[in-house]
Amino acid sequence: MHDLAALTPLGAAAPRTDRVGAISVTEVTDRAIASVSTRNGKAKPFATAAKALFGIDLPAPGQSAAGPVWTLIWTGPDQWFAEAPFATHEDIAAIAKDALGDTASVTEQTDGWVRFDIEGPTAVDMMERLCPLPARRMKTGAASRSIIEHMGSLVICRAEGRHFSVIAPRSFAGSMHHALMASARSIA
Incomplete structure (x- = not known):
């Protein structure tokens, strides 16, 4: 073993x-990180799904936004880092992908x-x-x-x-x- x-x-x-x-x-x-990017042509459904998942508005360029669980950090056009507590979101990419579906490309970034x-x-x-x-x-x-x-x-x-x-x-x-x-x- x-x-x-x-x-x-x-x-x-x-x-x-x-x-x-x-x-x-x-x-x-103690924070998990995923990169979340809007897929081409999916901006409106992505914004709706993101608001439902994160509970906060997507931050504008040059900004971050913090909610009770999630923090979003703008990293580029239509792209954000999503942070959440590692203890409850160790599989952050899967959590985000499940909620955002085909409106976003999500990749694990924690490590x-x-x-x-x-x-x-x-x-x-x-x-x-x-x-x-x-x-x-x-x-x-x-x-x-x-x-x-x-x-x-x-x-x-x-x-x-x-x-x-x-x-x-x-x-x-x-x-x-x-x-x-x-x-x-x-x-x-």
């Missing part, structure tokens, strides 16, 4: 949280990405050093693709000026963590 154990993107048994001054950098592993949450009163200062986004002007719910230390990333403002999420390919987890910690130390 195999003796397999799940590991976080940083290679540990449990997610990591680091504190530097007033900033915390937390590896988030392909790493998410770090940056929180604290100086989080916006840290984000300004990390990427070329106007972090100080980002409102709660803003979401944008960006580059952090040459790594393609998705940045979400979860709470204006004090809580941001950075989502990057899982293969960059160690490098992204290093970049985040270096930035946190630079403002401590």
Whole structure:
């Protein structure tokens, strides 16, 4: 019998949280992710099915929307990341595909990405050093693709000026963590 154990993107048994001054950098592993794209010619039935499944309106470009269970993050034209608690949505792609039917293309993304949450009163200062986004002007719910230390990333403002999420390919987890910690130390 195999003796397999799940590991976080940083290679540990449990997610990591680091504190530097007033900033915390937390590896988030309790969210499942699926990519959801509207199929050509199915925009109206997709919008109806999506509202029924997610319970929230689809966010506009550059935005995210959070409901009691689901969070949707705009990632491109007619395309979103759907996040939900891993404990209840481990098979998130199947759940979404069942509800959206032939109106959407759905792919599992959970293990392909790493998410770090940056929180604290100086989080916006840290984000300004990390990427070329106007972090100080980002409102709660803003979401944008960006580059952090040459790594393609998705940045979400979860709470204006004090809580941001950075989502990057899982293969960059160690490098992204290093970049985040270096930035946190630079403002401590």
